[in-house]
Amino acid sequence: MQEERAKPQKMVLDCDTGVDDTLAILYAALHPDVELLAVGSVWGNVDIATATRNCLHTVHMAGRADVPVARGAAGPLIGTPPVYAYHVHGDDGQGNAGTGRGVGAAIAGTAAEQMIRLARAHPGEVEIVAVGPLTNVALALGLCPELPELVHGVTIMGGAALAPGNVTEVAEANIWCDPEAAAAVFNAPWRLTMVGLDVTMRTTLDDGHRARLAAGGTIGQYTSRILDHYLDYFAAASFGERRSCLHDALAVAVAARTLVPSSAPTVNAFVVLGDGPTRGQTVCDLRGMYMGYPHQDGAHCRVVLETDPHFADEIVALIAAAGDSAVPLNKEGRT
Numbered sequence: 001m002q003e004e005r006a007k008p009q010k011m012v013l014d015c016d017t018g019v020d021d022t023l024a025i026l027y028a029a030l031h032p033d034v035e036l037l038a039v040g041s042v043w044g045n046v047d048i049a050t051a052t053r054n055c056l057h058t059v060h061m062a063g064r065a066d067v068p069v070a071r072g073a074a075g076p077l078i079g080t081p082p083v084y085a086y087h088v089h090g091d092d093g094q095g096n097a098g099t100g101r102g103v104g105a106a107i108a109g110t111a112a113e114q115m116i117r118l119a120r121a122h123p124g125e126v127e128i129v130a131v132g133p134l135t136n137v138a139l140a141l142g143l144c145p146e147l148p149e150l151v152h153g154v155t156i157m158g159g160a161a162l163a164p165g166n167v168t169e170v171a172e173a174n175i176w177c178d179p180e181a182a183a184a185v186f187n188a189p190w191r192l193t194m195v196g197l198d199v200t201m202r203t204t205l206d207d208g209h210r211a212r213l214a215a216g217g218t219i220g221q222y223t224s225r226i227l228d229h230y231l232d233y234f235a236a237a238s239f240g241e242r243r244s245c246l247h248d249a250l251a252v253a254v255a256a257r258t259l260v261p262s263s264a265p266t267v268n269a270f271v272v273l274g275d276g277p278t279r280g281q282t283v284c285d286l287r288g289m290y291m292g293y294p295h296q297d298g299a300h301c302r303v304v305l306e307t308d309p310h311f312a313d314e315i316v317a318l319i320a321a322a323g324d325s326a327v328p329l330n331k332e333g334r335t
């Protein structure tokens with residue numbers, strides 16, 4: 001008898017679409033184990049208009065114009081000015097390799113409202129996957145305090161349990177951008193999965209992967225092109241050689257269970273607030289590591305500590321095989 005295949009994971013993906021978010025959207029849009037219900041944009045890597053444009057462009061490029069995109073928050077929860085990362089993702093959030101052309105339109109309503117609507121429509125089934133600052137998720141919690149009972153869970157790309165930070169010594173970018181929003185998300189009583197720098201710094205793409213993407217259709221070629229600038233950034237900032245993190249796609253794959261962590265204890269965790277040097281740090285109680293992580297009362301944060309680094313090959317194969325972009329190319333062959 002054939003084993004029954006698990007149903008695809010219903011997902012609402014919330015992105016501050018820069019380069020790695022683009023790969024995450026492509027993975028979610030293309031992988032048969034994901035039922036991508038919707039995408040929300042959020043400020044972060046780039047301003048909200050650019051993030052929304054890039055979310056729309058990516059779903060359309062993947063031939064998934066059926067996936068609604070809702071525009072989200074333009075800055076942090078408490079109204080402080082947004083700080084962007086154009087130096088990492090390029091002025092267009094696409095490694096300066098996009099066309100910037102508008103494609104499609106965002107639906108009416110906010111990304112937070114979209115999350116709530118879809119959670120109510122599919123009670124217990126939707127995984128919220130948030131791979132930018134957690135502003136939209138915190139806004140959704142504020143609008144709908146019962147959201148934790150309505151969703152399957154929340155998976156984030158964000159934080160660092162044992163790894164160093166990537167904005168400050170201890171803070172990862174998505175948490176550092178909006179610590180108050182992150183604290184609300186960490187404190188809410190849902191099953192939270194944290195896919196942080198502990199694993200995302202150890203799964204990387206290099207020029208060999210770019211060559212495989214470039215050998216595919218125009219979706220792969222576009223992805224290869226936007227990664228060029230990103231590899232330069234990581235060579236200078238982190239690795240001393242041309243390779244880049246995958247970051248956000250790992251969270252999508254963990255949420256879809258296409259990437260099963262080899263270590264992911266459920267522990268108590270919190271976000272450091274205030275104005276001190278540790279603002280935005282994620283503190284995870286890993287004191288049980290020498291005893292196989294015994295149960296902790298009240299713990300609801302699954303902290304991913306180890307995954308298979310070969311995931312990079314899998315996502316590259318998926319995108320390279322995706323064929324041609326459904327968004328027409330311009331005169332320079334750009335999509």
Ligand code: RIB
Pocket residue numbers: 016018020021044045131132133157166172173174247248
């Ligand atoms: O720290 C990495 C994270 O910050 C990724 O989600 C990246 O896209 C940025 O949002």
Ligand code: CA
Pocket residue numbers: 015016017018020021045131132248
């Ligand atoms: Ca991101």
